[in-house]
Amino acid sequence: MEGVVSDKADVYSFGIILWELCTSQLPFDDQAAQTPIQLALKIMGGTRPKKIPNCNPDLWRLIERCWDQNPSKRPSFADILQILKKESHVIFLADIPGDIICPIT
Numbered sequence: 001m002e003g004v005v006s007d008k009a010d011v012y013s014f015g016i017i018l019w020e021l022c023t024s025q026l027p028f029d030d031q032a033a034q035t036p037i038q039l040a041l042k043i044m045g046g047t048r049p050k051k052i053p054n055c056n057p058d059l060w061r062l063i064e065r066c067w068d069q070n071p072s073k074r075p076s077f078a079d080i081l082q083i084l085k086k087e088s089h090v091i092f093l094a095d096i097p098g099d100i101i102c103p104i105t
Contacts, residue, residue: 008071014080015066018059019049058087 016027027049031039048067062083068074
């Protein structure tokens with residue numbers, strides 16, 4: 001249903017947060033010259049943040065699934081939890097200041 005907000009919008013936001021954690025950057029920073037409305041329309045049209053170089057492929061797949069253009073194809077938070085538990089060998093290097101904290105392959 002168009003115009004109805006569901007938990008799938010939160011899943012999209014979670015994917016954005018994962019991207020931010022992995023890059024220590026703001027998403028769409030390269031789109032700063034646009035108005036918020038212009039950027040929102042581009043996001044609704046499918047624009048997503050840039051791929052993270054050297055990101056763990058399993059984590060990148062999860063991020064992309066969270067951003068799926070079709071909200072019904074986005075995972076549930078229960079699914080996300082299962083994926084993260086399964087991929088628990090992926091370690092964030094958050095204690096290394098200034099380094100990329102996205103798990104690399």
